[in-house]
Amino acid sequence: MSLVTYTVRDHVAEIVLDNAPVNALTVPMVDALIRALDRAAADDSARAVIVASAAPKRFCAGLDIAALQGASADTVHTLLDKLYVQLSEAQYRLGKPSIAAVSGAARGGGMTLAISCDLIVAAEDASFGYPEIDVGMLPAIHFTHLPRIVGRHVAFDLLFTGRSFTASEAHALHLVNRVVPADMVLEEARSLAASLAAKSASAMRIGRAAFHRAVDSDYRRGVSYAVDTFCRVAATDDAREGISAFVEKRSANWG
Numbered sequence: 001m002s003l004v005t006y007t008v009r010d011h012v013a014e015i016v017l018d019n020a021p022v023n024a025l026t027v028p029m030v031d032a033l034i035r036a037l038d039r040a041a042a043d044d045s046a047r048a049v050i051v052a053s054a055a056p057k058r059f060c061a062g063l064d065i066a067a068l069q070g071a072s073a074d075t076v077h078t079l080l081d082k083l084y085v086q087l088s089e090a091q092y093r094l095g096k097p098s099i100a101a102v103s104g105a106a107r108g109g110g111m112t113l114a115i116s117c118d119l120i121v122a123a124e125d126a127s128f129g130y131p132e133i134d135v136g137m138l139p140a141i142h143f144t145h146l147p148r149i150v151g152r153h154v155a156f157d158l159l160f161t162g163r164s165f166t167a168s169e170a171h172a173l174h175l176v177n178r179v180v181p182a183d184m185v186l187e188e189a190r191s192l193a194a195s196l197a198a199k200s201a202s203a204m205r206i207g208r209a210a211f212h213r214a215v216d217s218d219y220r221r222g223v224s225y226a227v228d229t230f231c232r233v234a235a236t237d238d239a240r241e242g243i244s245a246f247v248e249k250r251s252a253n254w255g
Contacts, residue, residue: 004032005054006039012193013039013046013096017113018054022061025109027075029064030082033113037090037098047197047204049094050189051117052101059100059126062108065135068234069243076234080227083109084141088223091116092212095205097196101189102126103182107164112141118208120175121189122167123182128175129164136242136252140229144222149174 005016015036017023033051040049053059063083068076091098100117107129114120114128130139139159147155150173158165170176180188196204233239238254245252 002032003029004036006036008043008046010190010194011045011047011197012190013043013049015040015049015051016054017052017060020055022058022105023053023055023110024061024064024067025079025083025113026064026067027079027082030079030087034082034086034090037087037094040096041090041094047096047201048193049096049098050101050186050193051098051113052186052189053103055104057104059102059104059106060110060113061105062110062131065243065246069247073231073235077227077231080230083112084223084227084230087112087116092216095208096201097193097204097208099189099193099196101185102128102167102176103185105129105164108132108139111139115142115145115175119177119192121178121180121185121192122170122176123185124167124179125182126167126170126179126185127164128167128170129162130159131162131164133160134162134242134252135246136233136236136238136240136254138230138233140226140233141223143229144226145216 003019005018007014019029040046097119098117099119099121100114101121102114103123103126105127106114108131111128111130130142132139142159146159154173167176167179171179178188241254242252
């Protein structure tokens with residue numbers, strides 16, 4: 001079964017997450033997404049890229065928490081290196097604008113997938129959140145860029161309460177570009193992609209690279225530190241208890 005599908009229509013590559021039921025992120029899942037982005041980078045017929053979901057009411061639920069239960073430190077590090085470092089590099093070398101079409105819930109690592117794109121189109125009923133703190137872990141990669149987007153105090157609220165928030169709040173915070181009715185998300189993303197695909201491919205490639213160098217330097221420098229931070233926290237007793245509690249559907253008993 002394909003975890004990610006790749007098609008091109010009207011010069012737009014559509015990369016669709018298809019890991020039912022919630023697009024939980026595993027090493028094979030992230031590998032498939034990176035391969036699809038690399039394919040789009042090399043595909044001269046594609047001049048813009050959309051990342052969307054085949055799962056109803058879910059964009060991406062984030063890391064597969066059940067798979068992390070009892071996972072070795074090396075396994076956790078490998079997954080985080082792929083999600084934080086390799087995904088960032090795949091987007092950086094894409095050479096074409098990318099758009100996340102978010103329907104339903106985007107949580108944790110799903111936020112990482114969405115934010116890694118250049119633009120985000122969200123459904124009115126989409127919801128967002130960084131719930132890692134609720135299982136004794138941290139969304140460390142978002143420490144780098146989120147305060148610059150929404151401000152220090154709002155970022156702390158989102159990252160350390162773990163609360164979910166609506167598409168309208170995400171738009172007000174400048175985390176998403178456009179909010180549309182749920183049945184219009186892919187259509188709006190395609191319209192936006194078409195307008196970008198109509199631009200000069202060379203100007204887009206050179207300009208996008210310059211833009212990323214100008215605005216993403218702190219993010220790129222912070223990636224490896226974020227991996228180390230997540231892995232240190234994941235090795236704690238509280239993280240192990242949080243993961244077990246999540247899998248067993250009970251309240252965590254923090255030490």
